[in-house]
Amino acid sequence: MQKICPLFCAFAASLLFSAVIGVRSDKGILCGTINQNGLGKIPWAMALYHKGQYFGGGSLVTPGLVLTAAHIVLGKSAGDIKARAGVRDLLSGERGFLVEDRQVVKIISHEAFDYISGGNNLALLFLDSPFELKAHIATICLPRSSEQKFAGRSCAVFGWGKRAFPDDQPMLTPQKIDLPIVEDAQCQEQLRRTTLGPNFLLPANVLCAGDRDACSLFGGSPLFCSLEQDPLRFEQVGIASWGMGCGQENVPAVYTNVAKLSDWIAPHLQQVLSIPGDLVNSMLSEPRT
Template sequence: MRRWCYALAVVLVAHGSLIRAENATAAAEEQKPCKCVPYYTCPEVDASDERNKNDESIQCENFLEVCCKSPHSVSRRQLAPSRPSMKKGCGYRNPYGVGASGRRVTDNEARFGEFPWVVAVMTSEKPAQGGHSSTQTENTSKCGGSLIHPKVVLTGAHCVSGKEANQVKIRAGEWNILDDDEPIAAQERYVERIVAHEDFNGGNLFNDVALLVLSKSVNPAENIGFACLPDQEYSPAPGAWCYATGWGKDVSDDENRSQGILKKIGVPVVANPDCQDALRNTILGKHFKLHQSFMCAGGEEGKDACKGDGGNPLLCPLPEKQEVFVQSGIVAWGIGCGKDETPGVYASVAFFRNWIDEEMHRLQLDTSYYSYSRNLGISRNIKS
């Protein structure tokens, strides 16, 4: 009996210690300002605006998590996080990304879903017999492009020069090409037809534009939208601030490595005569002439598109509607990357607008997806 009483006392003491330990742990948890949880489970996060109430001083290991305060501290009506609404019309940028950004990005990195029409263009060295490229070779990210219709991507002709359609696929809604762990999955589509400009010159990249017709439509989503294209011959004013995008080499990386996260580089538009003068001061020489199918942007040291960015869009905000971006250029070529006073060269989308419309009509596809004048009720009478 005495032994039984002693054992019972030990059990009670141990149980009491366990309860005290649990209470202490709970109290410690209560003292913490927040805890790391997936961003979409945090009731304090407004998914349409990253400026939320979570504690930004605490870093979470997973970039899709945020440090969230205890749900007990919020009202019941806050328990379901809001989701960003899909904007109607082309060219709408998501300046704070889609959902709360649990991963901190640098100044030159885009947020997840910030430019929802930018797509990765993947190629392989040779097509598989009787079908699409093999899984061993198909995931080479060579270029980028922009979604202008559920079945059409606009890119640079040099990106797909010498390729068969079954050697190319695109990935819409992509953000980090090195990691699939993203809030919303990207959508991959194979290309069934390549429509390159008939006057494309692979030596000097004149008329560097192509349409990729997809085998299956892309489904619009929070991270997938459509680019706006400028009217024929309409260009942003010199000095206008735009974004060059892409997954290519970082200007500051001497090891020639491509970016994992989609980058965005702020660059000013440069008038073609000034661009030509700047390029004549390079190895191109004093007799160089800039072709009419090009436009220029950049010229600030350390800020430029670079190797691997080809085909990606140069995006400029509409002066009268700053939240809407128009694709003014397609990354084409440059002298070095980010050289001081040497602009980058882009295929001018405005120069090719009529060609794009004509090819879309031949394909019997709707052009309204990329028309900002029809989508947004904005008319253009200015030519530059």
């Protein structure tokens, strides 16, 4: 592609990269910032509803785009899904809290998603209009590089999972569970001791976390770690994918590795940058290739 504006395009490209990693919103709110006021303390956490029924979690990565797991939207129509931000609990809308809903207009799942293994388990939900960012509704930072390593770091998953395996309803209040990231080799060995058997191989583009697995209905929820250069802010390293049961000890849960799939995510972000309210897109003079 011919470069017709090398200086300006370089500047615009740097702004696009900043948007991809969520450095700063157009309201001056830094990505990955916890809401210290309590309401919507994890402001990037999204509750997803299908025909009015909660079915999984997600994260706000730009004002008009939600990152989630492909397996929870499989077979669902975009028109039947709404994304809710600012959720204090699953009854927030009925209790008058400051929640906001957006209609999903398009779903893009990774073309190499493998439902059996959970490989490449991620999807992007495009919203009908962007959220206005504020203290209790904000974006999460994304990893800067596909080569980032997270093993040994202490992170957390946040969402509305089941309390125990037999339950068929999620907990009304969200749970934040602190989890260490587990080395791939150790995770694979631990999972081989389960019913998966001694020949089990970790699927593509995953990471493991915790000394016990997560319960269902956490699917799509963000796994996030503090930024190494700014411990008071956070980046999303994983998406809750699957586990062996619910709360099983010495069995890590498996998450989609967001960093390894950043090259797949980034081109799709440009599709939402022209939404009113995001000032970055208006400065792009040519599409990213």
